[in-house]
Amino acid sequence: MRHTSRIITFLTLFTLLPSAAHASSYTYVVNAGDTLSKIAREHQTTVDEIMQHNQLDSDRLSIGQTLALTGTSLPIVDLTTANPYQVNENPELLEESKKSKKARVVADVLHVRNTPSLEGEIVGKLYYGSRVELIEPGAEWTKIRYEQEESYVASEFLKGMERRSNDSKDDDLSVKKLDELEEIVQPLLKVPYVLGGTTTNGFDCSGFTSYVFAQMGVTLPRTSDEQFLGGEVVDLEDAKPGDLLFYDALNKGRVSHVAIYLGDDMIVHANGDDVRYGKMEYMNKLYPFYGVKRYLDFE
CATH class of the missing domain: 3.10.350.10 (LysM domain)
Known part of the structure; x- marks a missing residue:
């Protein structure tokens, strides 16, 4: 986005999954x-x-x-201020985990603990949309891998990720691209929005996409409208993790925002406040959608 007077503020309130709303x-x-x-x-x-x-x-x-x-x-969830005597069950996660050993966080902030208890020491925190590796899903507490250690989070704030039944070569490549993207993106969450920013000190929307793609060996044009002019045109229904989605977030009649598609209706972008995950569904309702472009090689 190119004008400070029109920076779009996109709060976490609208990026939570409908199941948490x-x-x-x-x-x-x-x-x-x-x-x-x-x-x-x-x-x-x-x-x-x-x-x-x-x-x-x-x-x-x-x-x-x-x-x-x-x-x-939508409430902001932080287990230090939630009911200290109760953790609600999430039996759906047990069924979802049979299809995939990955899940996403559906709370604004989710504390990671060293034991499956609200009295356990907080060893870290995960933000909305963060993808986690499930070691042992449970109805109340789930053991996850966090920074190479086994830790625990409340199951009610996790949602299992969908996995396609087709094990084609294309799907395998998409999974690999998503894994690579997530490793790059997760340390960048909450990096502040800075107009013209292209470094970990601060990003604008296209500075963020340029930085992420550079880590994958791909050089993008600098601005969102320039990025929209390049790449391969892709239909939205054929979008894969790593494709770029373009919007007119400033209502100027042209592209002014870009986000990275992650699959399963999820995106990640520098949205006017900071780098965060979001829902493609909400973006498509809020702003004119211009299309999908592919810069990554899926061959």
Whole structure:
């Protein structure tokens, strides 16, 4: 993204998986700096829906104004502040783990512990969308591999990853590309957004994609619109991990944002705040989608 005055703020509230969300009607109090478009983005709704629901005849807001919203209200999960006496079960994970030994985190922050207990020492934390290797899935606690050590996380905040039944050469290559991508991306999570940034001190959206692809031996053009002009055109339904997705996040009538597709409806991008995982489904609802380009070799 190229203009600081129009940087798109994409909070974790909209990147949580639907299975972790709770659809509801609720109220929101307008704060300094809020706009209808900002509120709509943060609550998975649209400006038109907010205006119609609240019978607004203009987009002007006042600090302290109360708006009725309908959308997805998503809690931030941090097990230091969650109920210290209970861990909810996730029996679905046991079934999902039979198909794949990988899962993704569906909490904003998930603490990693050295024992399967809320009293266990916190040895690290995982962010929403992070992919984890399952060693021993359980209904309440799951043993995972974390920084080459065996550790534990609460099972209720994991979702098993889908695995295609087809073991074709193409699928094997996609899995290898995803493994390579995840190894590069996960240490970059939470690196701040910096306009024009191309290093681990800060990235903009195309600086992030350029950096990641450089680690894979591929040189990309510098900006998102230039990246869109290159590469191989791919239909969205044929997208594979490592393909680039392009959006008009600034509503300028041209490409202004790029994200890396990871499969299973997941993306990773520098979104205006920092590097984070997200849902392709939500991006496609929020911004005009321009297409998919492939720079990686799957042959």
